[in-house]
Amino acid sequence: MHIAREDAIVSAVNRLLAEKGFEAMTVDEVAAEVGIAKASLYKHFPSKEDLAAAAMVRVMNRAVAFLDSLDTTQPPLERLKRVVRWTIEVKLDGEMPSLPSESSSLRQTLTTNKAYVDGLMNVSDRLGGWITEAQETGGINAALPPLVVLYTLYARACDPVLGFLKSAGLYTNEQIIEMVLSTCFEGLNTR
Amino acid sequence: MHIAREDAIVSAVNRLLAEKGFEAMTVDEVAAEVGIAKASLYKHFPSKEDLAAAAMVRVMNRAVAFLDSLDTTQPPLERLKRVVRWTIEVKLDGEMPSLPSESSSLRQTLTTNKAYVDGLMNVSDRLGGWITEAQETGGINAALPPLVVLYTLYARACDPVLGFLKSAGLYTNEQIIEMVLSTCFEGLNTR
DNA sequence: GTCTATACTAGGATAGAC
DNA sequence: GTCTATCCTAGTATAGAC
Numbered sequence: 001m002h003i004a005r006e007d008a009i010v011s012a013v014n015r016l017l018a019e020k021g022f023e024a025m026t027v028d029e030v031a032a033e034v035g036i037a038k039a040s041l042y043k044h045f046p047s048k049e050d051l052a053a054a055a056m057v058r059v060m061n062r063a064v065a066f067l068d069s070l071d072t073t074q075p076p077l078e079r080l081k082r083v084v085r086w087t088i089e090v091k092l093d094g095e096m097p098s099l100p101s102e103s104s105s106l107r108q109t110l111t112t113n114k115a116y117v118d119g120l121m122n123v124s125d126r127l128g129g130w131i132t133e134a135q136e137t138g139g140i141n142a143a144l145p146p147l148v149v150l151y152t153l154y155a156r157a158c159d160p161v162l163g164f165l166k167s168a169g170l171y172t173n174e175q176i177i178e179m180v181l182s183t184c185f186e187g188l189n190t191r
Numbered sequence: 192m193h194i195a196r197e198d199a200i201v202s203a204v205n206r207l208l209a210e211k212g213f214e215a216m217t218v219d220e221v222a223a224e225v226g227i228a229k230a231s232l233y234k235h236f237p238s239k240e241d242l243a244a245a246a247m248v249r250v251m252n253r254a255v256a257f258l259d260s261l262d263t264t265q266p267p268l269e270r271l272k273r274v275v276r277w278t279i280e281v282k283l284d285g286e287m288p289s290l291p292s293e294s295s296s297l298r299q300t301l302t303t304n305k306a307y308v309d310g311l312m313n314v315s316d317r318l319g320g321w322i323t324e325a326q327e328t329g330g331i332n333a334a335l336p337p338l339v340v341l342y343t344l345y346a347r348a349c350d351p352v353l354g355f356l357k358s359a360g361l362y363t364n365e366q367i368i369e370m371v372l373s374t375c376f377e378g379l380n381t382r
Numbered sequence: 383g384t385c386t387a388t389a390c391t392a393g394g395a396t397a398g399a400c
Numbered sequence: 401g402t403c404t405a406t407c408c409t410a411g412t413a414t415a416g417a418c
Contacts, residue, residue: 002401020294023214026393040402042395077380101289102354103211141381144370147359151352152374158351161342163293168338179339182332187378188340189268190332193383217411231384233413 006044006054009034014055017097022052022106049109055097056110059090060119067126076130077139080153083127084184087157088177092166096157124150156184197235197245200225205246208288213243213297240300246288247301250281251310258317267321268330271344272372274318278348279371283357283364287348315341347375 012033016025027048031038045051066086070079090096100106110116131149134140140149161183165176203224207216218239222229236242257277261270281287291297301307322340325331331340352374356367 005401019292021212021214021292023212024292024295027395028393036401037403038394039396039404043401046395048394098292099351101210101212101215102358104215138381140379141373141377144374144379145361147361148352148356148370148374149379151355152379154355155350155352159346160290160349161339161346164342164345165339167293170336170338179335183335183339183343183378185378185380186332187374187376187380188331188335188343189376189378190329191382196383218413219411227383228385229412230386230414234383237413239412 005036009041009044009051010054010058013051014058014095014097017052017055018091018094021098022100022104025052027051049106052097052100052106053109053113053116057113057115057119059095059097060116060123062090063087063123064119067123075137075139076133077137080127080130080134080140081181081185084153084156084181085177087153088159088162088180089173091157091159091162092173092176098158127153152184156180196227200232200235200242201245201249204242205249205286205288208243208246209282209285212289213291213295216243218242240297243288243291243297244300244304244307248304248306248310250286250288251307251314253281254278254314255310258314266328266330267324268328271318271321271325271331272376275344275347275372275375276368278344279350279353279368280364282348282350282353283367289349318344343375347371 009030012030013025016029016033019025025048027038027041030051031041034041041051045054063083063086067083070082072079074082087096100110127150128146131140131146135142135144135146135149159180161180162176165171165179166173171179200221203221204216207220207224210216216239218229218232221242222232225232232242236245254274254277258274261273263270265273278287291301318341319337322331322337326333326335326337326340350371352371353367356362356370357364362370
């Protein structure tokens, strides 16, 4: 099955991107992990950049699907927290591909990838709406520009604290999630 | 002067590490930026890893020097905030080399580099002391393990929010610093 | 300790048979 | 659409003259 094969490829790419990033990932590794020849990969995807972009698009689609699944009767702050929790869970599971650095060749490919840009816009618009709602109702600090709040939430997807705490081995995933959610929304200071 | 030349090399490496990370940085670029031949670089440093490690050691030494410069009559929470502010400033200036991913060849070199490990231990011990002090005096949330606080502070050195906000061009560096400090210590929620 | 020139390898991409 | 075999560039590292 053609689609199942491509899905396996994208899964391998996704995992490797999460583990080592775009530059350090090699196409040979991807082929080895999928269990096919490198040349076969290139029948499915024209370049390493497109391979990585497919993984980024998929995770973006997963994010959109998660937003769709949220109970809209919940208050906006609660929905935002659930999104952050989902993001952290994905990263702890080793399934969150890390963003390329600003000067990476992948950036160019991504910014011209309609599926990716559309997904990002979709997610940003919806989260942006919830943020301003949560600021109006007093849940989120109204002194912060919504853009700053949005970026701060996005940043949980590449928070190194998660990896550090996981490799320390002192806490369960659930404990890590609760602590990182706490530092994110409540801050480090005593309340 | 031998030492001035090596300093220029390390500065170039540092800037390139900050801009694109270890894997994407090439030795050719370093040579070009310093304005010497690639072979000359290898007379000073035996490998790309050692080149990068030298930059990591230097930034660690700068951190130690900054801790030394702090006014010890200030309360621990105030000192912690100043350290985070310093870290953010260095990153905004494009002088904070980004950590290698966990599977990078640079990791191995760093973990066996005594100057780096000693600096990291020194910084961690002192910050750790201030954190527990600040928790005892009620400044920092005592429910958080000190290790979690420490990692959360360290994470400001590679916070993508800084780059996003800077490239958005809507705020001055000082505004960015204040907002990121606020989200770090006060959190996103209303107080 | 700097240079030019080159060796060597990893890795992205392709040819061509089946 | 998969394979084996190969191409070719980029990039790390070194030789050897000055």
